[in-house]
Amino acid sequence: MRARTATKQLNRAAAELKGRGWQTRTVLVHGEPLRDLLGAVAAARAQLLVVGARGSSGVRHLLLGSVAEGARNRCPVAVLVAR
Numbered sequence: 489m490r491a492r493t494a495t496k497q498l499n500r501a502a503a504e505l506k507g508r509g510w511q512t513r514t515v516l517v518h519g520e521p522l523r524d525l526l527g528a529v530a531a532a533r534a535q536l537l538v539v540g541a542r543g544s545s546g547v548r549h550l551l552l553g554s555v556a557e558g559a560r561n562r563c564p565v566a567v568l569v570a571r
Contacts, residue, residue: 491516522558529563538568 498514505512513532517524529537541556560567 491518521555522562525555525559526563529565534565536566536568537563538570541569541571 494516495514498516502512502514515528515532517528525537525539528534537559539556539559541554556567556569560569
């Protein structure tokens, strides 16, 4: 059920971006988030990575880290973090 909802949201966002002239490719994967995200960037030869940030802070952020922060620090292309 979550995958279906995520796919709908991805398709909606892609349609809006395409309507504004962007080329998009949506990918939904299951696994280790940062590793898989960086792998998808490399495989797609992307020029930009857009990630969302939920605003985790405090102890939770220290224990779990942040995919958005990891992408920002380790991604070889520009990263746009949306809140």
